[in-house]
Amino acid sequence: MIQLTSLRVAAAAVPEATLPVPVLLLIAVLAIALLLFLIMKVRMHAFFSLIIVSLLTAVAAGVGAKDLLDTIVGPFGKTLGNVAMLVGFGAVLGRIIETSGGAQVISEKLIGLFGEKRAPLALSVASLLFGFPIFLDAGFIVMLPIIYTVARRVGGGLLRYALPSAGAFLVMHALVPPHPGPVAAAGIVGADVGLVLMVGLLVGLPTWYVAGYRLALVLAARTQMISVPELLGKPKENQENPPGFGVVLGLLLLPLVLIFMNTGFKTLQATGHVPEDALWAQVLIFLGNTPIALLISTLLAMYLLVVRRHEGPIGGALEKVVDDALAPVCSIILITGAGGIFGGVLTATGIGGAMASSLQAVGMPLILAGFLIAVIMRVAQGSATVAGTTAAGLMAPAVAASGDQSPLALACIVVAIVAGAITLSHVNDSGFWLVSRFLGISTKTALSTWTVIATAIGVMSFALCWLLYALVA
Numbered sequence: 388m389i390q391l392t393s394l395r396v397a398a399a400a401v402p403e404a405t406l407p408v409p410v411l412l413l414i415a416v417l418a419i420a421l422l423l424f425l426i427m428k429v430r431m432h433a434f435f436s437l438i439i440v441s442l443l444t445a446v447a448a449g450v451g452a453k454d455l456l457d458t459i460v461g462p463f464g465k466t467l468g469n470v471a472m473l474v475g476f477g478a479v480l481g482r483i484i485e486t487s488g489g490a491q492v493i494s495e496k497l498i499g500l501f502g503e504k505r506a507p508l509a510l511s512v513a514s515l516l517f518g519f520p521i522f523l524d525a526g527f528i529v530m531l532p533i534i535y536t537v538a539r540r541v542g543g544g545l546l547r548y549a550l551p552s553a554g555a556f557l558v559m560h561a562l563v564p565p566h567p568g569p570v571a572a573a574g575i576v577g578a579d580v581g582l583v584l585m586v587g588l589l590v591g592l593p594t595w596y597v598a599g600y601r602l603a604l605v606l607a608a609r610t611q612m613i614s615v616p617e618l619l620g621k622p623k624e625n626q627e628n629p630p631g632f633g634v635v636l637g638l639l640l641l642p643l644v645l646i647f648m649n650t651g652f653k654t655l656q657a658t659g660h661v662p663e664d665a666l667w668a669q670v671l672i673f674l675g676n677t678p679i680a681l682l683i684s685t686l687l688a689m690y691l692l693v694v695r696r697h698e699g700p701i702g703g704a705l706e707k708v709v710d711d712a713l714a715p716v717c718s719i720i721l722i723t724g725a726g727g728i729f730g731g732v733l734t735a736t737g738i739g740g741a742m743a744s745s746l747q748a749v750g751m752p753l754i755l756a757g758f759l760i761a762v763i764m765r766v767a768q769g770s771a772t773v774a775g776t777t778a779a780g781l782m783a784p785a786v787a788a789s790g791d792q793s794p795l796a797l798a799c800i801v802v803a804i805v806a807g808a809i810t811l812s813h814v815n816d817s818g819f820w821l822v823s824r825f826l827g828i829s830t831k832t833a834l835s836t837w838t839v840i841a842t843a844i845g846v847m848s849f850a851l852c853w854l855l856y857a858l859v860a
Contacts, residue, residue: 406448406449406736411448411736414444414447414448414736415444415736415767417447418440418443418444418447418729419813419814419815421440421443422436422437422440422729422814423814423830425439425440426814426830433725433820433830434718434721434725437725437728437729437814438459438725438728440729441459441725441728441729441731441732442455442459444729444732444736445458445459445732445735445736448732448735448736449736450732450735450736458731458732458735459728459731459732461731462728462731462732463724463725463728463731464724465731467720467724471720471724472678472681472682473524473525473528473677473678473681475713475720476678476681476682476684476685477525477528477529477681478528478712478713479685479689479708479709479712479713480528480529480638480681480684480685480688481528481529481531481532481712482532482708482711482712483685483688483689483692483693483708483712484532484533484635484638484639484688484692485532485535485536486708487629487630487692487693487696488629488630489532489629489630489634489635489638489692491536491540491629492629492630492631492632492635493533493536493632493635493636493639494533494536494537494540496632497509497510497513497533497537498537498540498541503541506537506541506548507547507548507551507600507603507604508551508600509537510530510533510534510537510548510551510552511551511552511554511555511595511599511600511603512555513530513533513552514526514527514530514551514552514553514555514556515555515556515558515559515595517529517530517556517639517643518555518556518558518559518560523553523556523557523559523560523818524817524818524821525642525646525677525681526556526560526643527552527553527556527821527822527825528825529639529642529643529681530552530556531825534548534549534552535615535616538615539615543612544607544610544612544613544614545613545614545615545616545826545827546606546607546610546612546613546826546828546836547604547607547608549826550603550604550606550607550836550837550840551599551600551603551604553603553822553837553840554595554598554599554600554602554603554840554844555595555599555600557599557809557840557841557844558591558594558595558599558844558848559591560771560809561771561805561806561808561809561844561845561848562587562588562590562591562594562802562805562806562848563584563587563588563591564580564583564584564587564654568771568772568775568776568805568808569583569584569587569775569801569802569805570583570654571772571775571776571779572775572776572778572779572801572804572805573798573801574657575776575779575783576779576782576783576786576797576800576801576804577783577786577787577797578794578797578798578800578801579794579797579798580654582794582795582797582798583798583801583802585798586795586798586799586801586802586852586855587802587805589851589855590802590806590848590851590852590855591848593847593851594844594847594848594851595844597843597847598840598843598844598847599840599844602839602840602843603836603840606835606836606839606840607836610832610835610836611832613826613827613828613832614827616825616826616827628696630691630692630696634691634692638684638687638688638691638692641680641683641684641687642677642680642681642683642684645674645675645679645680645683645684646675646676646677646680647675648671648672648674648675649671649672649674649675649676649677649680650675652668652671652672652675653672655668656668656672689705689708693705693708718824724817729769729814729815753782753785753786753789753800754799754800754803754852754853754856755803755853756782756785757778757779757782757800757803757804757807758803758804758806758807758849758853759807760778760782760804760807761774761775761778761804761805761806761807761808761810762774762807762808762810762811762845764778764808765807765808765809765810765811765812765816766811766813769812769813769815769816769817769819770816770817771805771808771809771812771816771818772808774807774808775804775805775807775808778804778807778808779801779804782800782804786800793859795855795859796856796859799852799853799855799856799859800856802848802852803849803852803853803856806844806845806846806848806849806852807845807849808845809841809844809845810841810842810844810845810846810849811838811841811842811845812837812838812841812842813834813838814830819833819837819838822837823837
């Protein structure tokens with residue numbers, strides 16, 4: 388109960404607008420337009436473009452000189468703290484699996500089960516299952532070597548395989564507990580997490596098939612063919628002694644199991660089934676933190692796929708693997724951190740909170756208001772989890788004042804909120820840069836594919852959720 392209260396306070400702590408809402412809206416629109424101009428027309432590197440536009444936006448919004456550096460550095464450090472280790476460990480794990488031939492082993496098994504024509508479906512289904520316990524960014528990085536290998540073998544362009552996988556991860560990350568967005572929103576609104584899980588799956592599975600899989604295939608076919616980048620190195624062709632399928636699958640599943648253990652025990656602690664001061668539970672929760680889970684899996688992969696299989700003295704083989712894996716992703720890490728800066732600056736202006744409050748005053752249906760407020764928060768600051776949590780905090784008093792809502796209706800409101808929180812992913816979303824840079828696509832291509840898929844998933848899941856709400860409310 389203490390945790391839910393603190394979540395509610397944190398979610399409600401939205402920055403107050405220091406300028407009139409129309410002015411703040413104009414600043415945000417001009418900032419995004421300038422950013423797209425610098426990246427797409429001037430061809431300035433996204434890292435510098437994001438920092439320059441973030442500084443100009445902060446100054447235009449009235450951030451003082453003494454607070455300007457903190458406004459920039461704070462979000463940068465916070466974003467990197469969440470992303471840098473995850474991307475680093477995930478890149479090393481992916482490179483080891485790719486160059487050892489492990490990705491080839493997994494891809495052959497998937498293609499054998501589904502056939503070459505259904506390879507995109509096989510990757511999307513696998514991502515849907517992997518995405519239940521693991522965050523989108525971590526799961527997508529772990530799946531990358533398999534996606535790359537299937538794309539090289541079957542052909543047809545990278546996006547034909549990568550976009551259905553990313554769409555599946557996004558659906559699970561956005562709508563389904565134990566992911567933090569729906570769990571936090573459920574706690575704030577007072578909905579039952581089990582019912583949120585049920586509603587999330589009920590609307591999420593058809594949404595995945597239509598918007599996350601079918602639409603992804605259509606967009607991939609309409610986009611210029613993208614070749615597979617060499618971020619994870621070139622696989623060794625026709626290895627005489629490839630790693631076993633069980634070993635590679637175990638390395639891929641290990642971080643998923645550890646992370647699922649983390650979220651599971653946290654949920655049990657929150658419901659009182661496991662004591663919070665139990666040392667064994669604290670240790671298991673620590674081991675299941677995403678960076679720690681990936682670190683453990685990466686170290687195990689180093690031993691099983693590099694040290695144990697390396698002929699002759701190990702020498703600098705491990706160091707070379709790590710250096711070769713980290714060098715290509717440094718730019719991705721910096722761009723992701725800079726995207727966090729832009730989102731943090733837009734949040735600091737108070738534009739999201741001001742517009743959301745105005746929207747609440749219109750008097751529209753609760754479920755629609757929750758969705759639109761979450762969309763505004765998503766566009767304003769980028770993070771889906773923050774958008775969903777903040778929107779839930781803003782909606783909680785209105786939900787409480789509306790009278791008795793059935794448990795299923797409350798679950799529908801929560802899912803509608805988190806559906807809005809993934810809509811319109813764009814240049815201030817760190818996930819936008821993570822996916823686009825690992826796929827080697829331009830900002831324009833990312834906007835016409837990833838952003839469209841994210842928006843379609845958000846809108847369709849909300850529409851299905853509103854239909855269910857109309858039947859049960």
